Amino acid sequence: AETPGAPAGRAFPDGFLWGSATASYQIEGAVDEGGRTPSIWDTFSRTPGKVQDGDTGDVACDHFHRFREDVALMKELGLQSYRFSVAWPRITPGVTADALGPVEQRGLDFYSALVDELLAAGIAPAVTLYHWDLPQALEDTGGWADRRTAERFGEYAAVVAGALGDRVRTFITLNEPWCAAYLGYASGVHAPGRTEPAAALAAVHHLNLAHGLAARAVREHAPSAEVAVTLNLGWFRPEDPASAGDVDAARRVDGLQNRVFLGPMLRGEYPADVLEDTAGVTDWSFVHDGDLAVVRQPLDAVGLNYYSPSVVRHWDGSGDPAEKDGADGHGAAAGTPWIACDDVQFVSLPGPRTEMGWSIDPRGMTALLTRLAEEAPGVDLYVTENGMAAPDVVGDDGVVHDDDRIAYLRDHLAAVLDAVDAGAPVRGYFVWSLLDNFEWGYGYSKRFGVVHVDYGTQVRTPKDSARWYARAAGAGALPA
Numbered sequence: 001a002e003t004p005g006a007p008a009g010r011a012f013p014d015g016f017l018w019g020s021a022t023a024s025y026q027i028e029g030a031v032d033e034g035g036r037t038p039s040i041w042d043t044f045s046r047t048p049g050k051v052q053d054g055d056t057g058d059v060a061c062d063h064f065h066r067f068r069e070d071v072a073l074m075k076e077l078g079l080q081s082y083r084f085s086v087a088w089p090r091i092t093p094g095v096t097a098d099a100l101g102p103v104e105q106r107g108l109d110f111y112s113a114l115v116d117e118l119l120a121a122g123i124a125p126a127v128t129l130y131h132w133d134l135p136q137a138l139e140d141t142g143g144w145a146d147r148r149t150a151e152r153f154g155e156y157a158a159v160v161a162g163a164l165g166d167r168v169r170t171f172i173t174l175n176e177p178w179c180a181a182y183l184g185y186a187s188g189v190h191a192p193g194r195t196e197p198a199a200a201l202a203a204v205h206h207l208n209l210a211h212g213l214a215a216r217a218v219r220e221h222a223p224s225a226e227v228a229v230t231l232n233l234g235w236f237r238p239e240d241p242a243s244a245g246d247v248d249a250a251r252r253v254d255g256l257q258n259r260v261f262l263g264p265m266l267r268g269e270y271p272a273d274v275l276e277d278t279a280g281v282t283d284w285s286f287v288h289d290g291d292l293a294v295v296r297q298p299l300d301a302v303g304l305n306y307y308s309p310s311v312v313r314h315w316d317g318s319g320d321p322a323e324k325d326g327a328d329g330h331g332a333a334a335g336t337p338w339i340a341c342d343d344v345q346f347v348s349l350p351g352p353r354t355e356m357g358w359s360i361d362p363r364g365m366t367a368l369l370t371r372l373a374e375e376a377p378g379v380d381l382y383v384t385e386n387g388m389a390a391p392d393v394v395g396d397d398g399v400v401h402d403d404d405r406i407a408y409l410r411d412h413l414a415a416v417l418d419a420v421d422a423g424a425p426v427r428g429y430f431v432w433s434l435l436d437n438f439e440w441g442y443g444y445s446k447r448f449g450v451v452h453v454d455y456g457t458q459v460r461t462p463k464d465s466a467r468w469y470a471r472a473a474g475a476g477a478l479p480a
């Protein structure tokens, strides 16, 4: 059955890129090979109680050894672009707070071979420089709460851009700095698992600074590539638009998740209300003179990762506190990512949810893309992640029949087209994810792939959604 707004055959603009996305720690495995040293995710996943079932990325999808097979799979599916991330600890395994250390050629060789394999298959590489696997040695000296981590990141970015920049279409400096800062340093559900709100806000700034330094380095060392950043912007609505308290709650979370990154990156300024709201946590003295001019670099593109909507209300302290921060499955967290938001409650929404417990509402996709088009005039947009976790429904044919995922992708792609129709310059869409993989704190218990992975045998089997997505990519339109 067709949903309104998603008529089959609706066409995407010429040149629209159909891609898939992954991240290094989630798929590569081979954590001790090629000179790689530990990242914060190795440490975190090996700490009992941090990741579901004690899962680690030690093997994951063994992509480090199977990348040629995985590229062949993308080619068979007719995908036109591939967004992957580079593991920093493979490139400069001896990095310290004060020096980048020697470049590990075997690390660069791996990614260079991947890029060549992609180009030979007609697939445009989009490289994320940071998707959360910080070298552990840098965490030992403070991690993202320490300014030197940002400085070293800029130097690392120059190395990768110099090695791959002649062949890579797009460099994405950071993936979702919101998660890296708040889930890593405030709620503690992601590596490094710290629950220190002041450190999380310092991490926000040093990630912004790292973005600016890396964007500048890519511009210099890969002048033919696009420079981009990927943000997981939130679509926050007040439960009652007529309630001043609910409207203020929405302003607060919009500031912490969206404007604290968009402000510095696009306009070179932190939002005054965020500085004021968090004044009891930090005085923001880690923002030095001149930093904001570095953070604000000209961008060719912004990537949006969008999964689910949020509705908030003013919280007066009554009711069940366990309900307060909503159903993101992170209930056991020691801290909250929502700094200085004691009076904000996330409303549990009725209606469909994914296996993560995340609500589904494609209108957030349209709203955030049109917002970005307004806030970043002249900048191209990509959807760098969108997809859903769903339990396997395996047929007699051994294939996963994931009708729910197909419906989710169809409705969100239609929402992308709605944004295009409203004038947003959306140039491509990357489904999360190509493969089932290590879903961070949830380990292998949650499957986001359009391709099924049997972790015992490493056999890859396209799900129905992969075939559906291949049809969309081939036609440049929503399939029937």
Ligand code: GBH
Residues within 6 Å of the ligand: 023, 026, 175, 176, 179, 232, 305, 307, 308, 309, 310, 326, 327, 328, 329, 357, 358, 359, 385, 432, 439, 440, 448
């Ligand atoms: C992305 O993170 C990551 O980039 C990727 O590595 C990961 O595998 C993928 O998504 C799937 O998780 O409480 O209902 O409001 C997304 C992280 C997901 C964090 C949505 C905030 C809020 C859900 N974000 N979540 S809800």
